[in-house]
Amino acid sequence: MNRFRLSERGAERLSISVLLAPAVAVIVLLFLGGLASGFLRSLNYFPLIGLNDFNFDAYFAIFTDNGFLQSLVLTFHIAFTSTLIASILAVASALLLRPAFRGKRIVHFFFSLNLTIPHLVGAIGVLYLFQNSGLVSRIMTGLDIIQRPADFPAMVFDPWAIGIIIQYVWKEIPFIGVIVLAILLSVGEDYESVARSLGANRWQAFRQVTLPLIMPGVVSASVIVFAFTFGAFEIPYLLGRTFPAALPVLAYQSYTDVDLAARPQAMAMAMVIAFISTLLIMAYMKLSRVYIRE
């Protein structure tokens, strides 16, 4: 009996390994392999061209470079501001879309529509809306609010990355919103009803009951959004300034620089991005574990 059990469990373990191995192998090879190779390169280790020693020169170089530090600050600003605004508006949208109303299904469809619209398309749309001679500027000219394209406040290629943030907010409201909406719909309104019945006013019911219920969803979605907005390349590449550029853009520029000496620095920047997102993964896992336990 005992031996039978053991062999049964042995068989299970074997079958788990068989199921997992191919996928894990691919991810280890490509993802971890890519990271490792980037890391070695960032340490100036590149045997192919005869660099056999490690050093931290690239890291010294970037962390003493004013341009890099400005990029870092800008990137944090972009990621933090976008995530915050998107989360708040997403929660508001989900609350708005929750109750039954006529046409709810169509509205929900349109709400989730730009989940599937690529960031790149959104970015180009934002560019055509908000550049100096963009659609918004034209409408404002038509309304006699401004006279020339130059009167239009800079919203793309601007120091505050407004266009980039608008694009991220536009794209991520539905992403966080759909998650929050699903939670709201599956919990129903009864918890809030209980709270109201027990003497909570509208705000108290939202603050004490609704918010704690949706918070796990909001937090985990926000972590994903923050990581994405921190590391995305094409949106700041299209809508941002060249100096200071967002970190991923700076890394790309260094990588494709004619000066091959800049490559380890590009790799070092990639490692900084990877490091920060690793911290986020840990936060994500910790948070999800905390919430799952409840």
Add this chain to the structure above:
Amino acid sequence: MTQVTLSGLTKIFDQKSPPAVDNLDLEIESGKLTALLGPSGCGKTTTMKMIAGLLRPTAGDILFDGDSILSIKPEERGAVMVFQNYLLFPYMNIADNIGFGLKMRKVNKKEIRSRVQDMLDLVQLPGFEDRKPNQLSGGQQQRIALARALIVQPNVLLLDEPLSNLDAHLRDEMRVLIRRIQTEMGITTVFVTHDQEEAVVLADKVALLFDGRLQQFDAPDSFYDTPNTVDIATFFGGTNFIPGYYLDGTITTDIGVFDAPNSLVPEGDAVLSIRPEAVDLGEGGENSVSGTVLSHVYAGRYARFQIRIGDIEIEAVTEPGQVKLFADGDNIPVKFDPDKIWVLGPNTAEQPAATTG
């Protein structure tokens, strides 16, 4: 305490389907336990939510002690609803759940703590403060939900099927607890159930709803003795119906003519109803006919007989002592006591929607 009056209360969720609650008039007495009884989907929860202020009525009014409270917000009504599925806040521990209402009223922490203790004692779950709701059994969660409502000392307590998710044993225990607390505190309580036996056991008065409409509002025993319609009698179960024609205190049926002083119809087509336990087997004389025993079941404390009279089959329940007297196939006299016959209108469609007893 508070008397609750529903007047023409109506809720229409969408125009295509019939009203969930249809023109409901009800006078819920102060300090009493009233049961709201009816099959699933008949509008019980909807009614409770409207009283609690969690759902706006489409039409009609709700009065507490004679004053309309429609414009009063739920948190200020003093009518607390306990939901069908407990709904303890999952991320709060038991103490925070119970203390929730007091926290909303900005009561200080120390007092909340001590009153939570009192409540835990009241529902017989001392020592459960620090648990999370999912560490409690269904019956325990139910009791916490009750404590969470009682701690705010509501004027009106609305219990939505508080016992439906419990097993038979726990249900009995909770019935006793609810009745005890309700009597002690004298809270006007409305209690939803779809179990007629529970309504009868627990309530001072029972309001029966079908499809959002009030069928009968009466003391519990009236639903057995003097139901308003065949449907009501059927819902409470086990009654024999024999169609006939009613005139001058007697009802003429296919199997004979019976004296029947108690009737809802003055004259015309009618239905004789008599409960199985009111049928006397083996007794002749006035109001009796002859029948054949088709089958019988001996059930310990009583025996149940199927009797054929003419083309009609009826059921009779007797004391066990009489069982030996009759065997299947026997021809025996069957007597309907005139005082226990209740004559009803013939079909439900033409019945008055409600009679308040």
Add this chain to the structure above:
Amino acid sequence: MTTAPAPLPGIAPRTIGRTTLRWAGIMGLLAFLVAPMVPLFIWSISFRWFYPDILPSEYSARAWEQVISPTNNVIGATGQTTLIALLCTVLSVLLGVPAGRALGLHNFKGKRIVEVLILAPIIVPGLAVVLGIDTMFIRYGLSGNILGVTLVHLVPTLPYMTLVMSGVYANYDVDYELQARSLGAGRWATQRYVTLPAVFPGVVVGALFTFLISWSQYVLTLLIGDGQVETLPILLFNFARSEPAIAGALSVVFILPGILVLLLSSKYLSGDSAAVGGIGNI
């Protein structure tokens, strides 16, 4: 019976006020969400659209003709994008479904580590990894060809598919399989007639979104494709600043599969399914 219920004077206006407010909010929200698509669409059918005209002064199908004409290689790029996305989807399904099953159904030592490993590529930005991968791929001849691009697309898609399937399997009760086995179904028949139908919708939704993730990759293709592999997003980016009309038309082409996928899958797609969790990447 009492008289017919009188409508409540105080209620109707308030409800209407709130509904109106809600609709204003909803319309504002949808307008914001649709807004960036508007100039793209107008550009795609415009001929002359100079500042300060709010609408083009002349319309034409010029941009669409350019999209079809062979000179811009749009059709070739569409084919290449589709081919890469299909290959990538097939590989992700083949590898991700079994891995998802292991994660969704079993508890085992080291599960946490595997979960982190699966989650990491979804959160770590592609750019942070692709520079290193590029160094490796150049060495093994995988740079600048479709195979290399397909492989690098697996970095976001395979973990996504695995995650979706682990969610699907976590909601699947293995007792169905045991029931089938005890009713006399063999291993294979059980998978075929019991498990597959149960998880199939999940596989389809996961596969559709996997396709989309690959379809919309830009920076991975840019670096690994090394100018040799021209996909739609690469073309689109090149036209974005210089040729708004063509970029507009290309954008319309580029978003069509997504809309189609959403139409097909909206029934299965709710925010609590893992399917949504991973599409921050599109």
